[in-house]
Amino acid sequence: MTSAAIPDIVISRLPVYLRALTRMLGDGQEVTSSKDLGEHLGISSAQIRKDLSHFGEFGKQGTGYQIRFLVDQLRRILKVEKEWDVALVGAGAIGHALAHYNGFRDRGFRISMIFDKDPSKIGTLINGFEVQNVSRLSDVIPQRGITLAMLAVPAEAAQAVANELIKAGVRGILSYAPINISVPEGIHVQQIDPVVHLQRITYYV
Amino acid sequence: MTSAAIPDIVISRLPVYLRALTRMLGDGQEVTSSKDLGEHLGISSAQIRKDLSHFGEFGKQGTGYQIRFLVDQLRRILKVEKEWDVALVGAGAIGHALAHYNGFRDRGFRISMIFDKDPSKIGTLINGFEVQNVSRLSDVIPQRGITLAMLAVPAEAAQAVANELIKAGVRGILSYAPINISVPEGIHVQQIDPVVHLQRITYYV
Numbered sequence: 001m002t003s004a005a006i007p008d009i010v011i012s013r014l015p016v017y018l019r020a021l022t023r024m025l026g027d028g029q030e031v032t033s034s035k036d037l038g039e040h041l042g043i044s045s046a047q048i049r050k051d052l053s054h055f056g057e058f059g060k061q062g063t064g065y066q067i068r069f070l071v072d073q074l075r076r077i078l079k080v081e082k083e084w085d086v087a088l089v090g091a092g093a094i095g096h097a098l099a100h101y102n103g104f105r106d107r108g109f110r111i112s113m114i115f116d117k118d119p120s121k122i123g124t125l126i127n128g129f130e131v132q133n134v135s136r137l138s139d140v141i142p143q144r145g146i147t148l149a150m151l152a153v154p155a156e157a158a159q160a161v162a163n164e165l166i167k168a169g170v171r172g173i174l175s176y177a178p179i180n181i182s183v184p185e186g187i188h189v190q191q192i193d194p195v196v197h198l199q200r201i202t203y204y205v
Numbered sequence: 206m207t208s209a210a211i212p213d214i215v216i217s218r219l220p221v222y223l224r225a226l227t228r229m230l231g232d233g234q235e236v237t238s239s240k241d242l243g244e245h246l247g248i249s250s251a252q253i254r255k256d257l258s259h260f261g262e263f264g265k266q267g268t269g270y271q272i273r274f275l276v277d278q279l280r281r282i283l284k285v286e287k288e289w290d291v292a293l294v295g296a297g298a299i300g301h302a303l304a305h306y307n308g309f310r311d312r313g314f315r316i317s318m319i320f321d322k323d324p325s326k327i328g329t330l331i332n333g334f335e336v337q338n339v340s341r342l343s344d345v346i347p348q349r350g351i352t353l354a355m356l357a358v359p360a361e362a363a364q365a366v367a368n369e370l371i372k373a374g375v376r377g378i379l380s381y382a383p384i385n386i387s388v389p390e391g392i393h394v395q396q397i398d399p400v401v402h403l404q405r406i407t408y409y410v
Contacts, residue, residue, distance in 0.1 A: 009214065015404035020385055041385050079407040086403070093302035098399065100298045103360075103383040107400045108407065147410060148403065155308075172406035174399060178308045180225055180246050188409045190402040194303065194379060195312045197395040198291070198353065199220035199283040201377035202313065204393045205352060 010051045016041060017048070018074040022107075025067050033064040080108025087141055087170070089161050090152030091116035091124075091131045094176050098150055099126045109148070113140060117157075134161070141168035148172045155179040162189075211259045218256055221246060223279040227312075230272050238269040285313025292346055292375070294366055295357030296321035296329075296336045299381050303355055304331045314353070318345060322362075339366070346373035353377045360384040367394075 020040055024032060034045035034052075041048075052058050052070075055077055059065035075081045086104075088095055088111050099111060114126055115134040122133045132140065141149075149170045153161050158177035165173060172188045175181055183189050225245055229237060239250035239257075246253075257263050257275075260282055264270035280286045291309075293300055293316050304316060319331055320339040327338045337345065346354075354375045358366050363382035370378060377393045380386055388394050 011408050012405055014408070015398075015401040016385070018404070019383065019398070019401065023384065040387070042387065077408065078404040079410070080404055084403075084407060093305045097298035097302040101399070103398070103400060107404075109400060109403050148406065150399070172403075172410045174402050174406065178224060179228065180221070182245070182247065188406045190406055192397055192399065192402060193220075193224070193308070194306070194355070194397065195308060195314060196220040196224065197379050197397060198289075198314050198377075199223070199285055199312075200217055201353065201379065201393045201395055202284040202289060203216050203219070203282065205284070205377045 006054045010054055013043070013047075013051055014074055014078055017051075018071065018078065019107075021067050021071050021074070025071060030067055031064045032067055032070075034059075036064070075108070078108070082108070084109050084148050085112040085144060085146050086110065087113050087115065087137070087146050087149040087165070088152065089115045089134060089137070089149060089165070090176075091118070091121045091126060092152060095152040096126060098152060099129065111150070112144070112146070134164075137161075137164055138168045141165070141170065146170065149174070151175040151177055151181075153177055215256045215259055218248070218252075219279055219283055222253070222256075223276065223283065224312075226272050226276050226279070230276060235272055236269045237272055237275075239264075241269070280313070283313070287313070289314050289353050290317040290349060290351050291315065292318050292320065292342070292351050292354040292370070293357065294320045294339060294342070294354060294370070295381075296323070296326045296331060297357060299357040301331060303357060304334065316355070317349070317351070339369075342369055343373045346370070346375065351375065354379070356380040356382055356386075358382055 034048040038045040038048050058070050058073060086109050088098055091114055099114060104110060114129045114131050115137050116131050117134045121131045124131050147170055149165045151158055151161060151173055155177045158175060158179050159181055162173055162181045166187055175189060175191050178193045181189055239253040243250040243253050263275050263278060291314050293303055296319055304319060309315060319334045319336050320342050321336050322339040326336045329336050352375055354370045356363055356366060356378055360382045363380060363384050364386055367378055367386045371392055380394060380396045383398045386394055
């Protein structure tokens with residue numbers, strides 16, 4: 001398997017391609033080209049062809065890509081042909097927004113449990129899910145075999161909760177806490193911090 | 206000016222360095238090294254030295270970086286020595302979370318107006334801000350000279366709202382809508398889509 005050799009920057013673009021292609025499919029489009037997709041995304045067609053070429057031959061010169069086929073392949077590559085159960089830790093404002101977010105649907109993920117440590121939140125329902133005591137995390141997550149989590153706790157708590165999640169079997173964490181989290185080899189962390197993105201804008205503005 | 210030649214991937218790491226260094230400073234640390242910072246962030250020290258070398262000489266071999274100085278320089282490079290006023294469009298769950306987010310403080314940004322099109326939301330207060338009718342956007346944003354916006358509207362509305370923002374003078378948009386937005390040359394867009402990040406995790410898990 002050569003997948004370890006594929007640059008992470010290429011991997012980071014695949015979900016964006018998948019999202020755009022899925023939308024084209026939803027709009028009734030059946031075929032696209034790297035030029036068409038590139039114009040839509042503001043990425044060069046050469047870049048798209050090069051990125052996809054890491055994974056095989058997805059289109060024929062001159063006839064473009066069958067969108068349905070490409071979508072299926074990207075879903076397979078990103079391992080989202082099935083739905084992943086995701087544990088959400090933190091039932092504050094960000095946790096609430098995530099629990100109500102309908103953008104997960106049909107894209108490979110569903111939140112299946114919510115934890116918080118605040119007694120006033122534990123036992124309440126958010127979008128149909130009962131908020132559980134975070135102290136139960138180490139029991140419940142292994143029971144359900146959950147390997148993905150979203151972290152929406154304050155910066156100060158993030159590392160400790162991440163450690164617990166990993167001990168419970170979680171191997172991938174999407175963190176909204178504005179702090180770097182240290183994890184052992186083999187655990188994958190992505191971070192969402194609006195300020196990091198805003199600063200990346202102001203550099204250019 | 207050679208700034209156009211600096212790879213975007215380098216720029217994308219500067220806010221992460223700034224965040225970590227600011228936290229070190231808050232913890233009372235005064236000096237760091239590329240090794241120390243790299244271990245903290247899971248990035249090689251060579252990478253950090255190389256990234257920073259694009260912008261000048263920030264540390265002396267063997268004595269490390271004066272954190273306060275490096276923080277000031279990074280804030281200047283990213284143009285966050287001052288605070289930017291940001292318009293928020295969309296007062297749904299994500300907009301609410303952003304309006305209440307206290308991670309903006311001291312990092313260069315403050316939300317200074319909130320818009321929505323829902324009559325039941327217009328006129329209500331969110332964290333002290335009155336939600337304004339989105340139809341007023343084209344008047345209010347130029348009046349205040351605002352050039353940055355956050356977009357927390359449904360995918361279907363995102364492009365149209367982005368067009369209006371740009372017409373009103375906005376030059377940078379952080380979008381939470383799970384759709385690609387097309388913008389003219391010179392306008393900078395960053396997107397936050399949790400599914401894109403989750404799929405980047407599942408590829409590796």
